[in-house]
Amino acid sequence: MHGFQVLRIWSSEKIMSETVIKIENVSIKFPKTRVTLGTVESSLKKLIKFKPSPKDFFVALDSINLEVNEGEILGIIGRNGSGKSTLLRAISGIYRPDEGSIKSKGQITLMAGLGIGFNVNLSGRENVYLYGSILGNSNEAMNGLMESIIDFSDLNGFIDQPLRTYSAGMRARLGFSIASAVKPDILLIDEVLSVGDQEFREKSMARILEIVKGSRTVIIVSHNFTTMEQMCTRLVMIEKGEIVANGNPAEVIAEYSKKVK
Amino acid sequence: MENELSEINKNKSFWLGPLTIWKNIREHHYLISNFIQRDLRLKYRNSLLGYFWSLLEPLMLSGVYFVLFVIIKGSPEPNYPLWVILGVIVWGHFSQSLNGSITSLTQNSELIKQVYFPREIFAITKVGSNLIIAMLGLFVAVPFMYYLDISPNEQLLMVPLGLILVSMLSLGVGLLLACLNTVNRDIEHFFRFVTRAGFFLSPVMWTVEMVSANALKYILINPMVVPITMIRNGIDGKSLGIESLYVTYSILFCTISLLLGCMVFKYYESGVVKKL
Numbered sequence: 072m073h074g075f076q077v078l079r080i081w082s083s084e085k086i087m088s089e090t091v092i093k094i095e096n097v098s099i100k101f102p103k104t105r106v107t108l109g110t111v112e113s114s115l116k117k118l119i120k121f122k123p124s125p126k127d128f129f130v131a132l133d134s135i136n137l138e139v140n141e142g143e144i145l146g147i148i149g150r151n152g153s154g155k156s157t158l159l160r161a162i163s164g165i166y167r168p169d170e171g172s173i174k175s176k177g178q179i180t181l182m183a184g185l186g187i188g189f190n191v192n193l194s195g196r197e198n199v200y201l202y203g204s205i206l207g208n209s210n211e212a213m214n215g216l217m218e219s220i221i222d223f224s225d226l227n228g229f230i231d232q233p234l235r236t237y238s239a240g241m242r243a244r245l246g247f248s249i250a251s252a253v254k255p256d257i258l259l260i261d262e263v264l265s266v267g268d269q270e271f272r273e274k275s276m277a278r279i280l281e282i283v284k285g286s287r288t289v290i291i292v293s294h295n296f297t298t299m300e301q302m303c304t305r306l307v308m309i310e311k312g313e314i315v316a317n318g319n320p321a322e323v324i325a326e327y328s329k330k331v332k
Numbered sequence: 333m334e335n336e337l338s339e340i341n342k343n344k345s346f347w348l349g350p351l352t353i354w355k356n357i358r359e360h361h362y363l364i365s366n367f368i369q370r371d372l373r374l375k376y377r378n379s380l381l382g383y384f385w386s387l388l389e390p391l392m393l394s395g396v397y398f399v400l401f402v403i404i405k406g407s408p409e410p411n412y413p414l415w416v417i418l419g420v421i422v423w424g425h426f427s428q429s430l431n432g433s434i435t436s437l438t439q440n441s442e443l444i445k446q447v448y449f450p451r452e453i454f455a456i457t458k459v460g461s462n463l464i465i466a467m468l469g470l471f472v473a474v475p476f477m478y479y480l481d482i483s484p485n486e487q488l489l490m491v492p493l494g495l496i497l498v499s500m501l502s503l504g505v506g507l508l509l510a511c512l513n514t515v516n517r518d519i520e521h522f523f524r525f526v527t528r529a530g531f532f533l534s535p536v537m538w539t540v541e542m543v544s545a546n547a548l549k550y551i552l553i554n555p556m557v558v559p560i561t562m563i564r565n566g567i568d569g570k571s572l573g574i575e576s577l578y579v580t581y582s583i584l585f586c587t588i589s590l591l592l593g594c595m596v597f598k599y600y601e602s603g604v605v606k607k608l
Binding site for chain 2: 201
């Protein structure tokens with residue numbers, strides 16, 4: 072635990088010059104209705120009125136402005152459904168903003184729902200190539216990382232077994248090892264720090280700090296405030312799709328506890 | 333420094349769709365080949381005969397159709413079994429690719445919501461893996477050619493052209509409808525019916541030579557007639573025997589549907605992801 076604090080001081084003292092993510096005035100809306108006969112009716116209405124009414128949409132992000140600098144570990148907190156995951160997905164390119172723009176620099180990897188791209192009938196090794204290419208890496212690049220991935224995930228005896236023989240924890244460990252081994256310039260983490268057992272959790276935190284040390288950037292979404300306070304250099308609090316607090320981790324957490332109460 | 337920041341998944345003009353997809357294919361060819369390998373590995377997993385099933389399946393199917401044909405029409409020509417096998421393989425490629433690309437977004441919604449990469453890759457890999465299965469299947473023609481004493485000639489060049497046309501058509505129509513299918517799943521049910529009905533309306537069990545000149549005019553509206561006949565006659569060593577007007581029509585149909593499919597897909601892609 073002591074080590075994290077030392078690192079935090081070190082990384083916050085670093086000169087943070089360059090902006091690597093710039094979010095300007097971003098809004099994202101989701102259509103509320105699914106397709107039934109009702110939507111045929113509403114789409115006819117839309118044709119007549121030309122403008123959909125605002126109540127047809129759920130506003131997930133509302134005019135978000137945020138800049139993230141190189142080397143920062145930015146934490147995002149907020150209640151369930153406040154728009155944290157949507158923001159991470161928008162940064163990684165999954166959702167295109169309805170308004171505003173998101174600009175970034177370098178390779179971005181989103182760690183969320185670890186192992187979603189896995190296929191249970193392929194071996195662990197085959198899944199490393201598959202997941203690696205999903206994250207945008209060539210087979211040659213994955214060859215170079217294979218040893219370290221197997222080592223880090225502690226799956227030595229299992230790597231050539233089909234993934235269906237793995238436990239959920241083992242799959243998540245493999246997923247984390249691959250996603251963090253490719254060393255993206257910007258790493259987005261959505262609620263995956265509680266993966267695996269205590270030992271692996273400590274190891275994965277150390278890995279994230281290592282990524283940051285290489286002057287890379289991390290954005291974390293988590294409900295674990297203790298971890299967030301230890302790791303992050305800055306916290307942002309989101310409520311109903313808007314940023315309501317932005318700054319020193321301890322202060323933002325205090326604010327959060329005041330609001331939630 | 334600021335100008336180095338770039339926007340990912342940027343909104344581009346409708347007309348640029350095909351170009352964007354072409355760039356994405358080149359940029360993500362690792363992913364495409366890994367996905368195709370995965371599809372092929374998984375298809376015949378845990379089976380004793382493995383890849384032989386791509387040969388056995390059309391072989392056995394054509395056996396059934398051969399019996400059916402004998403019952404309905406009496407003794408057919410000696411080459412008939414070969415024609416049916418080729419028809420079944422090509423139609424299988426078309427219907428699997430088309431249905432696979434139409435459902436490519438809905439089937440992969442979990443992955444689409446967790447990682448960003450160009451989503452047309454799902455449809456492209458579906459068509460790609462079915463194309464490889466079809467090409468493997470075509471080797472079943474070799475013993476038949478030997479047995480029926482057919483020696484391959486320059487008409488064989490029509491085979492790759494036919495396969496390309498089928499792939500273009502299925503990818504084009506599939507991309508065109510994939511976005512719509514996320515909004516309204518009726519599309520996939522309807523097109524499962526279309527590919528089943530199309531089996532009988534396309535020269536799979538029959539050939540264009542069996543059709544009267546009068547009916548042929550209408551049958552050739554179906555853009556699949558030309559590619560199937562190209563592959564069949566190419567292997568059989570016969571010329572195509574279809575007026576060049578209809579051949580041009582079919583080629584144009586496949587090309588335009590591919591271009592249009594790319595444009596529509598790229599235009600609506602980011603919007604429909606929110607509906608998944």
